[in-house]
Amino acid sequence: IAYAEGAGMDTDKACLDGTREEIQREVIDWIDDADPSAPSILWLSGPAGTGKSAIAHSIACAMKDSGALGSCFCFKKGDVNRYTKMLPTISCDLAGRD
Structure with missing residues (x-):
């Protein structure tokens, strides 16, 4: 199966502690x-460089920590x-969940 290595959650790309807390809380x-x-569906949009990817990685981290993350691409x-x-x-990520 074609698996995209490195396409998942990356804690190094998450928001810095104490930043973008309001939007993260709203998404959660x-x-x-x-x-x-x-x-x-929630559509997170904005100009380039405004932190959309960092927010997505932060949310994925929070969901993983709570056991609710199915996949992150x-x-x-x-x-x-x-x-x-x-x-x-x-599909592979979801199939591997307990």
């Missing part, structure tokens, strides 16, 4: 929302073929 609250009418600038391994990588 959205994840924990059990209301079936809540949106099922991050694209990499310049790696134009990584997308071809996205679904196999996520």
Whole structure:
């Protein structure tokens, strides 16, 4: 199976302690929302260099620590073929969960 090594969560890319806490809290609250009418997709957008990837890595770290992370797949600038391994990588990660 085509697995994208290095596409997962990276603690070195997470937010620095004490930064972006409000948005991280908002995202985690959205994840924990059990209301079936809540949106099922959260789109984190913003200009380049504003911390979207750092926030995503921080959230993935928090979810891993709580046992709730199924998979984390991050694209990499310049790696134009990584997308071809996205679904196999996520599938493999989910299949390996207890």
